[in-house]
Amino acid sequence: xxxxxxxxxxxxxxxxxxxxxxxxxxxxxxxxxxxxxxxxxxxxxxxxxxxxxxxxxxxxxxxxxxxxxxxxxxxxxxxxxxxxxxxxxxxxxxxxxxxxxxxxxxxxxxxxxxxxxxxxxxxxxxxxxxxxxxxxxxxxxxxxxxxxxxxxxxxxxxxxxxxxxxxxxxxxxxxxxxxxxxxxxxxxxxxxxxxxxxxxxxxxxxxxxxxxxxxxxxxxxxxxxxxxxxxxxxxxxxxxxxxxxxxxxxxxxxxxxxxxxx
Amino acid sequence: xxxxxxxxxxxxxxxxxxxxxxxxxxxxxxxxxxxxxxxxxxxxxxxxxxxxxxxxxxxxxxxxxxxxxxxxxxxxxxxxxxxxxxxxxxxxxxxxxxxxxxxxxxxxxxxxxxxxxxxxxxxxxxxxxxxxxxxxxxxxxxxxxxxxxxxxxxxxxxxxxxxxxxxxxxxxxxxxxxxxxxxxxxxxxxxxxxxxxxxxxxxxxxxxxxxxxxxxxxxxxxxxxxxxxxxxxxxxxxxxxxxxxxxxxxxxxxxxxxxxxxxxxxxxxxxxxxxx
Numbered sequence: 071x072x073x074x075x076x077x078x079x080x081x082x083x084x085x086x087x088x089x090x091x092x093x094x095x096x097x098x099x100x101x102x103x104x105x106x107x108x109x110x111x112x113x114x115x116x117x118x119x120x121x122x123x124x125x126x127x128x129x130x131x132x133x134x135x136x137x138x139x140x141x142x143x144x145x146x147x148x149x150x151x152x153x154x155x156x157x158x159x160x161x162x163x164x165x166x167x168x169x170x171x172x173x174x175x176x177x178x179x180x181x182x183x184x185x186x187x188x189x190x191x192x193x194x195x196x197x198x199x200x201x202x203x204x205x206x207x208x209x210x211x212x213x214x215x216x217x218x219x220x221x222x223x224x225x226x227x228x229x230x231x232x233x234x235x236x237x238x239x240x241x242x243x244x245x246x247x248x249x250x251x252x253x254x255x256x257x258x259x260x261x262x263x264x265x266x267x268x269x270x271x272x273x274x275x276x277x278x279x280x281x282x283x284x285x286x287x288x289x290x291x292x293x294x295x296x297x298x299x300x301x302x303x304x305x306x307x308x309x310x311x312x313x314x315x316x317x318x319x320x321x322x323x324x325x326x327x328x329x330x331x332x
Numbered sequence: 333x334x335x336x337x338x339x340x341x342x343x344x345x346x347x348x349x350x351x352x353x354x355x356x357x358x359x360x361x362x363x364x365x366x367x368x369x370x371x372x373x374x375x376x377x378x379x380x381x382x383x384x385x386x387x388x389x390x391x392x393x394x395x396x397x398x399x400x401x402x403x404x405x406x407x408x409x410x411x412x413x414x415x416x417x418x419x420x421x422x423x424x425x426x427x428x429x430x431x432x433x434x435x436x437x438x439x440x441x442x443x444x445x446x447x448x449x450x451x452x453x454x455x456x457x458x459x460x461x462x463x464x465x466x467x468x469x470x471x472x473x474x475x476x477x478x479x480x481x482x483x484x485x486x487x488x489x490x491x492x493x494x495x496x497x498x499x500x501x502x503x504x505x506x507x508x509x510x511x512x513x514x515x516x517x518x519x520x521x522x523x524x525x526x527x528x529x530x531x532x533x534x535x536x537x538x539x540x541x542x543x544x545x546x547x548x549x550x551x552x553x554x555x556x557x558x559x560x561x562x563x564x565x566x567x568x569x570x571x572x573x574x575x576x577x578x579x580x581x582x583x584x585x586x587x588x589x590x591x592x593x594x595x596x597x598x599x600x601x602x603x604x605x606x607x608x
Contacts, residue, residue, distance in 0.1 A: 104606060105606075117516065162446075162605065163344075165446070165447060166342055166448040167444065167445060167446065167448055167605050168602075169344050169602045169605075170344055174344055174345040175342070175343070175345075176341070176344070177341070177342040177343075178341050178342075180340065181448075183447050190443055190447070192371055194375040194378050195371060195374060195375060199370075199374065202367055203367045203368070203371055206364040206367035207364060207447060207449060208447070209360070209361060209449075212366070212367075235378075
C-alpha cells in the first residue's frame with residue numbers, strides 16, 4: 071500500500087495534460103437543478119387548483135452548478151465536500167441514474183456502482199438467490215453470474231451461510247456480500263460512495279486491497295468519502311465541491327488542505 | 333454493462349428517442365426481469381404453509397362466495413361458478429399487474445436513485461408475476477369446469493391470444509398509471525377506486541345479457557376490459573373461436589394502450605430520479 075511519492079504525482083500530471091483522449095468521464099458545464107415547490111403541495115387536487123390559478127411557485131435548488139470535471143483512464147478520483155454539497159448527485163450522473171438539467175455527461179465504458187449495503191437485497195431470499203438478483207441489477211446475465219458465483223462467495227467468505235436467508239446475516243456479512251458482488255463486475259469505472267466504512271477491520275483491509283488492485287488494472291475509480299486518510303492514500307486527484315460549485319481539482323494533499331482551511 | 337461491448341459510450345447530450353432507447357435497454361436486461369419475477373414469487377410464499385397454493389385458492393374462494401350469493405339471482409340456466417371464475421381470473425390478472433407495476437416502481441425508487449436499470453423493468457416483472465399467477469389459477473378453473481360439467485373444448489388452445497392481448501393492455505395501463513403516480517401520490521389511491529368502479533362496469537360477476545341494450549353499447553364503446561374479458565372467456569367458457577372483428581378490436585385497443593403508456597412513461601422516466 072504505497073503512498074504516492076512526489077515524483078509519482080508529477081508523472082500522472084504530465085500524462086494528464088498530454089493525453090486528453092484518455093478521458094473515461096467528462097462533465098461539461100453540468101448543472102443539476104431540482105425544482106422544489108416553495109410551499110409543499112402534496113396532492114394532485116391542490117396542484118391542479120394552484121396550477122389553474124397560476125400560483126405554483128418553484129424554488130430552484132442547484133445541486134450542481136456548471137461543473138467541469140474529467141477523469142482519466144486508470145485514475146482514482148476523489149470527491150470531497152460537506153453533506154449536501156452535490157457529491158452524490160455527481161456520482162448519480164456518471165452512473166446514468168440521473169440526467170443533468172443542462173450540460174453534458176460523457177462516459178466511456180461500463181460503470182459499476184458499489185451499492186450502499188443492503189440496497190437491492192431481499193431479506194427473505196438466500197445468499198445465493200441474492201447474488202443472482204444483485205448481479206442482474208448490475209446488468210449481468212444468468213450465465214455470467216454462474217461463472218462469477220464461486221469467486222464472489224470465496225471473496226465474501228460466506229460459503230457456510232450461502233443457502234440461509236439474508237435476514238439471518240449480520241450487517242457485516244451483508245456488506246461483505248455486497249462488496250464482493252459489486253467488485254467482481256470487472257467494470258471500466260467503479261463508483262464508491264462512502265461504503266468502505268462497513269465490515270470489520272480485516273474486511274476493510276481486504277476491500278482496500280481489492281481497490282488498489284483495480285487501480286493497478288487500469289480501472290478508473292470515483293470515490294466520495296469523508297474519510298480524508300482514505301482519500302489521501304488512494305486518490306490521484308481530488309475535487310472539492312461546495313454548494314454545487316467545483317472549488318478546485320488538485321492533488322489530494324492540496325485539496326484536503328484547502329478544504330480544511332475553509 | 334458487460335465487458336463484451338468494449339468501448340460503449342454514454343453521452344447525455346445525445347438526442348435519441350427515449351422510447352426506442354428503453355426498448356433496447358429492456359432487452360439487454362431481460363435476465364433482471366426473470367430474477368425480479370423469481371424474487372416476487374419466492375418471497376410471497378416463502379413463509380406461508382400452503383405456499384403457492386394460495387394463488388389457486390384465492391380466486392377459488394372469491395368464486396365460492398360469489399356463487400353462493402349470486403347464482404340464483406342471475407338464473408340457473410348456465411354454470412355461474414365457471415362463468416364468474418373465468419372472468420375473475422382475467423380481471424385479477426389486470427388488477428394485480430397494474431397495481432404491482434405502481435408499487436414496484438416505488439419500491440425500486442430507492443434503487444433507481446443509486447443504480448441504472450431500465451425503468452420499465454418493474455412493470456415487466458409485475459407482468460411476469462401476473463402471468464405466472466394467471467396460469468396457475470387456470471388449474472382450479474379447469475377443475476370447476478369439470479365438476480360443474482362445463483365442457484372443456486379444443487378451443488382452449490386459442491387461449492394464449494386473449495392472454496397476450498390482456499398482457500399488452502395491462503402493461504400499457506401499468507406504465508401509464510405508474511408514470512403518473514410518481515408525480516402525484518394521490519393517483520395510486522385514486523386508481524383503487526377507479527378499479528372498483530371499472531370492475532363493476534365490466535361483465536365479470538354478472539352475465540352480460542342482464543344489461544339493458546343501450547347501456548351495453550356504451551360499455552362496449554368506453555370499456556376496453558369489456559372486450560378483453562369477453563375474448564378471454566370465449567375459448568374457455570363458451571368453447572368459441574372469437575371472430576376476426578373481435579380479435580382486431582381487442583388487439584388494437586391493447587397495442588394502442590401500450591404504445592401510449594410506453595411513450596409517456598419513457599418520456600417522463602428521466603425525471604423519476606428527481607422525484608421518487
